[in-house]
Amino acid sequence: MWMKRSKQHAHLLSFLPELSGEKSQRKKGEMQRVKAEVASLISTLAPAEPSLLTQPELCRYPWCFVMSADGISADHYLTGALVFDDNTETPHGVCVLLRASEMVRLLTIEDSLPFWMMRSLSTLAQHDNPRHICEQIEADCRDLVASSLSSGWRSKLSNSAQLSHIHTRLSDMRCDADFELEGKRCVDVMPWRSWPECVSDSEFLWLWRQNRHGKIIESQRKAVVNPVT
Numbered sequence: 001m002w003m004k005r006s007k008q009h010a011h012l013l014s015f016l017p018e019l020s021g022e023k024s025q026r027k028k029g030e031m032q033r034v035k036a037e038v039a040s041l042i043s044t045l046a047p048a049e050p051s052l053l054t055q056p057e058l059c060r061y062p063w064c065f066v067m068s069a070d071g072i073s074a075d076h077y078l079t080g081a082l083v084f085d086d087n088t089e090t091p092h093g094v095c096v097l098l099r100a101s102e103m104v105r106l107l108t109i110e111d112s113l114p115f116w117m118m119r120s121l122s123t124l125a126q127h128d129n130p131r132h133i134c135e136q137i138e139a140d141c142r143d144l145v146a147s148s149l150s151s152g153w154r155s156k157l158s159n160s161a162q163l164s165h166i167h168t169r170l171s172d173m174r175c176d177a178d179f180e181l182e183g184k185r186c187v188d189v190m191p192w193r194s195w196p197e198c199v200s201d202s203e204f205l206w207l208w209r210q211n212r213h214g215k216i217i218e219s220q221r222k223a224v225v226n227p228v229t
Helices: 025-042 100-108 113-121 130-148 153-172 176-181
Strands: 012-015 063-068 076-084 091-099 204-210 216-223
Touching (some): 063 113, 091 100, 091 113, 100 113, 113 204, 130 153
Antiparallel strands (some): 012 091, 063 076, 063 204, 076 091
């Protein structure tokens, strides 16, 4: 008798400042490994020169990212968004662990999952109630992940209204970088050949930033010596 194989659900990993004490030990361990690896790699990246952004928004505006997570699960990748704390220079962010094929599929979508995670994260440094905004970011990103990975028409239909509401709210939000970028010319395509399939090259950390309209502001890649373990 054939048994239907259950679908593995992707779980959101968040390392947000006001929520760090509320995770299980297992989740904390996963997040600390991700956070340490990303921080190590990002710390060696030079800000893009010249950039369309100036300080302090050059540091405050979030990055989308993709990196290999072979050490956690073979043929899996982490994708999401991150931003640096003004004072501690440590990254805060949200990400999800995905199979390579699923990650490429999501990045093929014009306004991809990492883009919406980045937009959710974009007001973190400017909010007067950090705990509230961290809870909102985590809730939004959890719903974004669930909706992006839903299968079957019933599931997609039930998630569409909620997803539309989140997209509308995030599109209406403004951060200081949005005002600085208004009217500046960004580009439509990534600089890397065979995007997005190229990100399955596990030797690199891939980073990019987009404006609120989804246009590319800047992009970088960094060689990875030891993928997340």
